[in-house]
Amino acid sequence: MLTKKQHELLLFINERIQDDGVSPSFDEMKDALNLKSKSGIHRLITGLQERGFIRRLPHRARALEVLRLPETAAIGPNEVKNFPASVSPNIIQADFRAARAPSGGSKDAVELPLYGRIAAGTPIEALRDHSNHIDVPASMLGRGEYYALEVDGDSMIEAGIFDGDTVVIERGETADSGMIVVALVDEAEVTLKRLRRKGASIALEPANKSYETRIFGPDRVKVQGKLIGLLRQY
Numbered sequence: 001m002l003t004k005k006q007h008e009l010l011l012f013i014n015e016r017i018q019d020d021g022v023s024p025s026f027d028e029m030k031d032a033l034n035l036k037s038k039s040g041i042h043r044l045i046t047g048l049q050e051r052g053f054i055r056r057l058p059h060r061a062r063a064l065e066v067l068r069l070p071e072t073a074a075i076g077p078n079e080v081k082n083f084p085a086s087v088s089p090n091i092i093q094a095d096f097r098a099a100r101a102p103s104g105g106s107k108d109a110v111e112l113p114l115y116g117r118i119a120a121g122t123p124i125e126a127l128r129d130h131s132n133h134i135d136v137p138a139s140m141l142g143r144g145e146y147y148a149l150e151v152d153g154d155s156m157i158e159a160g161i162f163d164g165d166t167v168v169i170e171r172g173e174t175a176d177s178g179m180i181v182v183a184l185v186d187e188a189e190v191t192l193k194r195l196r197r198k199g200a201s202i203a204l205e206p207a208n209k210s211y212e213t214r215i216f217g218p219d220r221v222k223v224q225g226k227l228i229g230l231l232r233q234y
Helices: 004-020 026-032 038-050 071-075
Strands: 054-056 064-066 109-119 133-137 145-152 166-171 180-185 189-198 201-205 214-216 221-231
Touching: 004 026, 004 038, 004 064, 026 038, 038 054, 109 166, 109 189, 133 145, 133 221, 145 221, 189 221
Parallel strands: 109 145
Antiparallel strands: 054 064, 109 133, 145 166, 166 221, 180 189, 180 221, 189 201, 201 214
8 A cells, every 4th residue: 555645656657667768857756746855755766665666776867667556556646545535644543542451352462453554664554443453462561552553564674573563552752762663754654663863863764774764853753652562473
């Protein structure tokens, strides 16, 4: 699942490559998506690369290759399916709740709300879904409020977090430097990264050498929770 802007950019790049045999410039992409700066395009390109939709060809300018198109490609660049009208497609809209005992379940397990997939790469939709829950060991939790998210992407693999894992998050707006957090960037994108504080700046650091650390001013990043556990099915 892609954000609307990622979807628009991917289709634009694919169309230009098909027509001209070369990918568009960052300025052309910026103008096509009505963005104010090329930094937004860089962020979208990185997200598409991490999701496996495109790749950069080394040692060549304006060299992007489209590896695959989303299932929604047939509906046009200005539409994305399956987003509830009342929910922003980019931001976690979670009604965080205290952990509760599962109905009819073990007293040693606690039921948490399970929300949509979050990128362990570049932001992806994490949409509220009241119908999904997951049981986690009670010993994993303290007295706070918790929720769970499915991981989509490979940028945290060196921290032992893999695509398809379920991460358990303790709700909170603060985190120490070095913690893995759910971070909201520019009120528009959500990602799972290691937080580093460097003076007045905040770095969101991947755990995969293939991806870049991103650095922001303190007013651009809001912590929405910190990682306290991980569940994996084989």
